Amino acid sequence: MKKYLVLYLSIISFVGCGENTKTENPVGTVTEMSTDPLPSWNEGVTRDAIIAYVKDVTTEGSENFIPMSERIATFDNDGTLWSEKPAYFQLFFAMDRIKALAPEHPEWKTTQPYQSVLENDMATLMTYGEHGLIEIVMATHAGNSVEEFEKIVKDWLATAKHPRFNRSYTDLVFQPMLELLDYLRDNGFKTYIVSGGGIEFMRPWVEQVYGIPKDQVIGSSIKTEFDIVDGKPELKRLPALDFIDDKAGKPVGINKFIGRKPVFASGNSDGDLQMLQWTDSNAYASFQLYLHHTDADREWAYDRESSIGRLDKGLDEANEKGWTVINMKEDWKVVYPLELNN
Structure with missing residues (x-):
């Protein structure tokens, strides 16, 4: 990272500040470079290192040039x-699927880990570890076609809300x-x-x-x-x-x-x-x-x-x-x- 911070500083001194710089693009480099390609990043070593690396490996003639x-x-x-x-978003999807499918599986009311899902008992659910989560995924992600499952996912994302932010997961x-x-x-x-x-x-x-x-x-x-x-x-x-x-x-x-x-x-x-x-x-x-x-x-x-x-x-x-x-x-x-x- 230190190497690319040094490179970044040298690039800035060459390009200058406050302008857009146009470059030739025969080998896949960007044709117009904004002075602020990462506007939501604060100034600092992390942002500088990223920019320095990208400039280094995409500049023709650099010893570190990488073909496209x-x-x-x-x-x-x-x-x-x-x-x-508080949990992987796909797990929330699987839990909602368990609740949607529950009328077809009355045995889930007294069978773990399904019971903990139906009772919104996240603490108990997590005690079943990876095996329990895989069991839930298998029960909710299979038994339909690829096209049917894609529609189920899209429909869920269109309506489901995150428990803390009350926003769509894709927000x-x-x-x-x-x-x-x-x-x-x-x-x-x-x-x-x-x-x-x-x-x-x-x-x-x-x-x-x-x-x-x-x-x-x-x-x-x-x-x-x-x-x-x-x-x-x-x-x-x-x-x-x-x-x-x-x-x-x-x-x-x-x-x-x-x-x-x-x-x-x-x-x-x-x-x-x-x-x-x-x-x-x-x-x-x-x-x-x-x-x-x-x-x-x-x-x-x-x-x-x-x-x-x-x-x-x-x-x-x-x-x-x-x-x-x-x-x-x-x-x-x-x-x-x-x-x-x-």
């Missing part, structure tokens, strides 16, 4: 592009990260989501919200099978896990579905550590970016002891290797887009 074909940027979703408290995306996605794409990077969340849960809305096409989403998945129903081909979703895109699964998924090692990776938890390590091993100059949730007033403050989005080993490794760490409270002028209208 290799400018792969991967982003975790939960806790990195939108909030993840709780991070404005500074939206700007970062745009900034990278403006400079020839191809942006991907690499998330532990369900791929079919994310695909229906990510393009509209993040500008990331659904075919640039890697996530956890359940098995599907091809079938002919009433003379029409369908993909049926089965109650069985296919792939878990978390921790060591993230580099595996990146290699399987992208086929190129990222040069830029961003996450917020230990579940993203292996993705950042994989990116750090790239022969090209790379950038590893962790988001540290430090703002209890505007969002949440949590790290090493959190049951959701724990940042412990990753924070230590970031400090050891000089990776860039966003301090949400200090580095961001605003957290959510809705603050721009206040």
